[in-house]
Amino acid sequence: MKNILVLTDFSQCSRNAIQYAINFLKNETCCFYVMHVHKSSSFTLDDLMSSATANVYESVLKAEKKRLQKLKEELENTSLYKHTFETILAYNNFIEATHKIIKEKEIDLLVAGFNGVSNTSEILFGSHTLSIIRRIHCKTLVIPEDVKFQNPKTMLLPLDAKDDIESKTFENLLLTAKDYGMQVHVLRVYETESTGNRYDESYLLKHYKEVDYIYHAVENVPLDYVKSCYVQTHEIDMIGLIVQKESVFERLFKHSSTTAISKTLKRPLLVVHP
Template sequence: MKNILLLTDFSENSINAIRYALQLFEGDTCNFSLLNVQSSSSFMTDDLMLSGNQSLYDSIIKKAKNKLDQLILELEDEFETQTYSIKSVADYDSLTDAINQIKASKNIDLVVMGTNGVTGASEVVFGSNTINVIRKVDCPTLVIPEGFKYRTPKEILLPLDHSDSLRENAFTDAVSFAKRFSKKIHLLRIKTNNENSKEELKDKENINTFLKEMQHEYHLITDIPIAIAVDTYIQTHNIDLTTLLVQKESLFERFFIGSPTTKISNNIRVPLLIFHSY
């Protein structure tokens, strides 16, 4: 993960997420893009009229660009020993459209954002929009909960739905991340009934293939909602980060529309790393 997109609305929550990312990749040579997106709903007609002869860019984007550049100076001073490149990007667009454009132009490997849940003051960018980014941006996304202080993700939790495969690219990406940062991965296969799924039957073989050189735990849980299972496991184990494999269509919609995963993303206790499996 060398090209990383950092989202900010200049809130303390978003800046905390940026600091987490800079600490996570300490010692790596990374290209960070720091993005602030201004939306039309943030400005009244009177605001634009007061700009006089200034262009739309000058009246809306320039102020954001200056704030981004100032934030970069502060971050560079704080992390002065690191081999980072941080560039500012200000845009006037929808959040997900802006992210997708930058993802394509800068070959982004990871999106990092903060969230304080849908009831927080920053809901316009980092509440419900967290779900929109996960749904509409096909890129690994790291979500940092409000106020979470950095610690090395030594132990990672990976909840698995009945159809999540340990042979899909999303799982191998999650394992690559775990091997890079962690000493142990916890697999939590969550079943809706007592019937064995075809993926569950392959788990032992796949674990022996992909995790033979890494510490791991594997648990089967039946008839417990995923949000409750994950939250309980995090509270009873030393989990530093949770990873989810997100699928499309029926499973994806079940996860993200009024679903347990929506609840997880809105109430996460530790950072949440999303890998798409489509």
């Protein structure tokens, strides 16, 4: 059984991410842990005063517990697959709470929505999702708010000159795509001239004969430009990213505001870390 952690703020964006993940994992036996993180800043004086004779934690989080339970019941009543659902209500620093549950529940995949919103109630799906991608070392599926589920048939896997094609991280992405029946477009981008692409091709041919892949190497072009052009000229359903310090992810969204990123991010991201 796979353990899946899904983050929710009860918005439509988060519900869309949950539904996408359920359909994406329809052939897997999974336990979905649906987690809401209660912000400490949302505790008000009225909350505390009204809790004088009751447990503060229980009183303040009562509404969230009810919403989580309702969401769980909705998911259970509509699920068509071998999935079970549990709820988690956390009161902690957002990243710390996510780290804690990933470790405790031995999470295989983290799922979050993305709408690029910041400084609003939908905090999970703007800057917080970007923080997850950068700081949470767990395989993560990020679903843009406007993306509805269709069986993904192709994955773009962009690599820069630093990404190691022999790494377990690369293998993880490639085999995940294979398991879900996706053709992988491996796109190696050298922003200067290089002759390394011949090694890539020979390595792929030797070790991944069972994987349906296409390989391209591009030189002397910025990575973000190559990625943008490629997804416009090819049928790409999902993007796989290896995220490390000064990685492809940072380069793709370099100098981008949250709003600009949300306009750029139009396909699901499957993110892995070394």
